[in-house]
Amino acid sequence: MNELVEGIISGNTRAISKAISLVENDGxxxxxxxxxxxRYVGESVIIGITGPPGAGKSSLINVLIxxxxxxxxxxxILAIDPTSPFTGGALLGDRLRMQDHSTDENVFIRSLATRGHLGGISLATSDAVxxxxxxxxxIILLETVGVGQAEIEIVEASDIVLLVLVPGYGDEIQVLKAGIIEIGDIYVINKADQMDATKLKTTIEYYLELSPDKxxxxxxxxxxxSLTGSGVDSLIHEINSTYNFFRKKGILNERRKTRIRKEILRILNSRILESINQTFNGRNFDSSINKILNKKIDPYTIADSIFEEMKKRSQT
Ligand SMILES: Nc1nc2c(ncn2[C@@H]2O[C@H](COP(=O)(O)OP(=O)(O)O)[C@@H](O)[C@H]2O)c(=O)[nH]1
Ligand SMILES: [Mg+2]
Structure with missing residues (x-):
């Protein structure tokens, strides 16, 4: 264990990989x-990068690196894949887009597949971070492949969130409708080389002006x-100034405190779930189940009595 910790602290790639596998597999x-x-954590800037598939998140990460x-x-870089095994191809594509950096030991790229993990993707993600x-x-960049729950979780895990959008797919409407726009701290309109990006920029700026959120x-x-690299220096500039603004206003600390609260809650949730599973799996409930089946008793009453028993046991 000491060796593994030392390896991590000294930035050894193999030790880092091994440790991430450990948290991923809940070893x-x-x-x-x-x-x-x-005691060694808390120094990194954690940047979440989210947005619809194909918006150019991985390509953008490549130029940011x-x-x-x-x-x-x-x-x-952690690419988070909470979805099916079939997205393996997408992750492979991501790797290819980032492979310019594959021989640089100061760049670490890993995708996290955390299906069926107790505590969901969030626990393994925050541990890997x-x-x-x-x-x-x-700098730690978190990329989500999916949408929905993964997006919410990436927000919780990050100091700053970049929402990557591309014009021309009706994204503006989708984003405004779904309320996804609220999760971005910086809006990145990518593929500005290709289409009428300024129109989407104006739409979003207009929306932000009208927003009741102060x-x-x-x-x-x-x-x-991310094709020509244009705008990437201003993006980095905005990331820095937003980060400094968050730090000055105490927003950064608030986010980190929220993260800690949620982490404690997740740890407790997984402990309790584990304890329930142990109680449940270690026992034969046949007679209770038969009673429920025969309408002699209802499942809530059985669950109540198991829960009471668990509480008593935890007090002793
Ligand atoms: N023209 C243009 N194409 C881009 C740009 N960024 C990404 N792409 C292309 O868009 C496709 C999806 O990019 P990818 O980075 O995999 O998107 P992701 O799914 O959001 O990670 C790829 O074919 C990229 O080459 C850009 O700025 N301009
Ligand atoms: Mg990608």
Whole structure:
């Protein structure tokens, strides 16, 4: 264990990979590892990158890595895939788009497949983020492949969220309708080389002006092209100024505190679930189940008595 912790702290790629597999598979040494590294975390800037498939998130990450590397920063990338095994192809594509950096030891790229994980994607994601943080990655980029729940979870795991959009697909309407727009701190309109991107920029800026959310005024809309690299320097500039603004206004600390609260809650949830599973699986409920089947008793009454028993046991 000490060796693994030392490996992580010194930024050893193999140790980092091994540790991430450990949290991904919920291995037995996971908790000890996370306890050990806790005092090394809290230095990274965590940037969530979300938006519809095909918007150019992975391509954009590829150019962001380049820019951050020019500044001498270590960059960690986690691609989060909560969906089916069939998206393996998409992740492979992501890897290809980021492979310019595959030989650079200051760039760490990993996709997290966390299907069926107790506690969902969020627990494994936040654990993996901590490992990269402890390993000294100044910038951590989180990319979601899916939409929906994964997007909410990426917001919770990040200091800053980039919402990547492309004009011309009716995204504006979709985004406004679904309320997804609220999750972005910076709106990135990508593929600005290709289509009428300024129109979407105007639409979003107009929307932000009208928004009752008082923080909406501080949100920026940036045009980029991950193909030509245009706009990427202004994007980095906006990321920095938003981060500094969040820090000054205490927003960053609020987000981190919320994250800690939710983490404790998730840990407790998974513990309780585990304890319920142990009680339930370790026992033969045949007679109770038969009674329920024969309408002698109802499932709520049985669940109540099991729950009472668990509470008593935890008190002793
Ligand atoms: N023209 C143009 N194409 C882009 C740009 N960014 C990404 N693409 C292309 O859009 C497709 C999807 O990109 P990808 O990064 O995989 O999108 P993701 O699903 O959001 O990660 C790929 O074929 C990219 O080459 C851009 O700025 N301009
Ligand atoms: Mg992608």
């Amino acid at each position: 037995p040494d996971k908790i000890e590892l996370l306890k050990e590294i806790h 380049k820019e951050y590397r020019k500044q001498g920063k270590k960059v960690g 901590k490992i990269l943080d402890a390993a000294g990655f100044e 923080n909406a005024n501080h949100r920026k809309v940036v045009l980029t092209s």
